[in-house]
Amino acid sequence: MLLGGAAALLTPALPAAAALEQPTIASCGAWGARPPQGSLTIDEHRPNKIIVHHTALANSTDYSQAHAFANSRDIQNLHMDTNHWVDSGQHFTNSRGGWLTEGRNGSLYALLHGQTMVQGAHCVGQNDQAIGIENEGTYLTEQPPAALWNSLVDFCAFVCHQYAIPPAEIYGHKDFNTTQCPGLLHDRLPELRSAVAARL
Incomplete structure (x- = not known):
């Protein structure tokens, strides 16, 4: 029997389908992404780790989905127009309100299938190995909001589940x-790994 929609996409990677719920992730189309300015590389293997980032942008108090979408557009514009990359460097973005968005085009499709990855531009030496998650804000002196943290835990658990990544393989950019x-957020990686392991 053929199934349509997300259920069909998730079947190969989720033999125990009820074990973990897919979080809501807005696609590039949903938040109004620009098309890539060049070819993206699809790596025919699963990533072996997750790398956590912060955007180093302002800590907005607007926790709405509309702001999360605007933040994703701002990041893409920065990466394409200033860094001269073909697209957003990270695979996914997590807003201070806990809204998840696809970053680099094709990353959501690859995640839902769980077999390949789009090569990123978020961490030198790891772009063909690691899923990069940008977390909106700057966390040098203050902690992220609970909504961002909870969303990060849920999403890392889903990524680990889809790609068979052990929770121990969650790192920070500075690693x-x-x-x-x-x-x-780097200081909280042990907490994040434990929380993800508990979800799995």
């Missing part, structure tokens, strides 16, 4: 490159 990113 691989010289950067302050993701700020205090």
Whole structure:
């Protein structure tokens, strides 16, 4: 029997389909992404880790979905117009209100199938190995809102489930490159790994 929609996409990667609920993730089309300015590379393998980032942008108090979509557009414009990348560098973005959006075009399709990944531009040396998640805001001196944290836990658990990534393989940007990113979120990685393991 053929099934339509997300259920069909999830079947190969979710043998225990009821074990973990898919979070709501807005596609590039939903938030008004620009098309890539060049070809994107599809790696014919699963990623082996997750890398957590913060955007280093202002800590907005607008937690709406509309703001999350505007934030995704701002990031894409920065990455394409200033960094001169073909598209957003990260695979997914998590807003301070806990809204999840697809970052690099094709990342959501790949995640739902659980077999391939779109090569990113978020962490030197890891772009063909790691799913990059940008978390809206700057966390050098303050903690993220509960909505962002809870969404990050749920989403990391889903990514780990889809790609068979062990929770121990969740890292921060500064584990691989010289950067302050993701700020205090890096100190909470043990907590994040434990929370994800509990969901799985």
